[in-house]
Ligand SMILES: Nc1ncnc2c1ncn2[C@@H]1O[C@H](COP(=O)(O)OP(=O)(O)O)[C@@H](O)[C@H]1O
């Protein structure tokens with residue numbers, strides 16, 4: 001790897017799918033140009049269906065782009081050599097359930113060419129690191145979703161990659177597991193590993209990343225450093241007659257205090273600090289003029305992205321109402337895979353008019369059927 005090259009660089013990367021049955025073109029990723037320097041922890045944030053997985057899969061060359069190009073470590077990503085230093089945790093991995101966690105790590109590391117001695121030490125080390133040492137020799141079929149995610153992370157790290165790509169790593173992981181994942185990622189970052197993470201959760205990206213981009217319907221809506229995008233956020237309180245004693249006590253609770261013509265303005269970073277601050281002001285009998293919530297740019301852009309998706313769904317439901325069609329949410333992907341044009345509603349099969357999401361997508365999707 002040459003230090004001069006960005007770890008990831010894409011130019012106008014684009015992917016359009018054509019839905020098989022409806023023949024409709026889906027613009028999954030639309031002209032994304034992105035550059036990632038080594039050592040960054042980068043988060044690609046966007047609601048479900050916004051194109052995150054498609055983007056990662058193009059970087060890994062498992063999906064061929066419709067247009068544009070992508071480089072890893074300065075090499076075309078279609079070149080196997082470019083992918084040698086990449087570790088990948090896929091979104092919906094299916095590890096063979098009859099293997100134990102340790103066997104699975106051996107299997108995947110062998111595929112990437114790691115020798116036996118190294119595999120033995122690495123597997124032991126990583127199972128310990130992700131909190132699965134006691135489960136190492138238990139069959140994967142018995143693992144919970146959170147344990148599978150942690151095992152998947154260990155799998156991605158077996159060959160000591162210098163770029164780690166994670167697709168929704170926190171999915172189904174409990175808070176303790178999340179904490180463990182965060183600690184592992186922080187440690188890797190200190191060692192200089194570059195991290196690229198996909199997520200539909202703002203909190204997850206805030207937790208793991210120092211740079212972020214928001215993707216909206218396949219296009220980048222915003223990119224920047226987390227600390228800059230979140231600065232100035234929190235709660236602003238102003239008081240016309242804050243007592244001296246109150247100010248003394250408030251100093252350690254506030255992010256900043258400024259006063260102007262007797263009006264004191266305070267900034268609190270979170271809700272707990274805000275409430276404690278208000279208690280202090282009231283205790284000294286100081287009046288409160290105004291309390292204001294200031295959202296960060298990041299949250300603002302993300303919320304507007306989410307609400308545009310919600311609007312789309314509303315339009316979908318409206319269409320259902322007008323055409324006297326039945327609208328419902330479905331969790332089942334099995335029926336979809338068998339016959340995409342039919343859906344099972346209340347025990348009977350109905351013709352599907354349209355549906356959101358894709359067969360690859362887990363979780364809920366909206367379906368319109370003839371009533
Ligand atoms: N193989 C495919 N065929 C057709 N459409 C697809 C395929 N894969 C993804 N899509 C569509 O592309 C869009 C983006 O999907 P995806 O990249 O999985 O989004 P995300 O990972 O952000 O949830 C969705 O509308 C999805 O339905």
Ligand SMILES: [Mg+2]
Nearest residue numbers: 052053054091
């Ligand atoms: Mg995805």
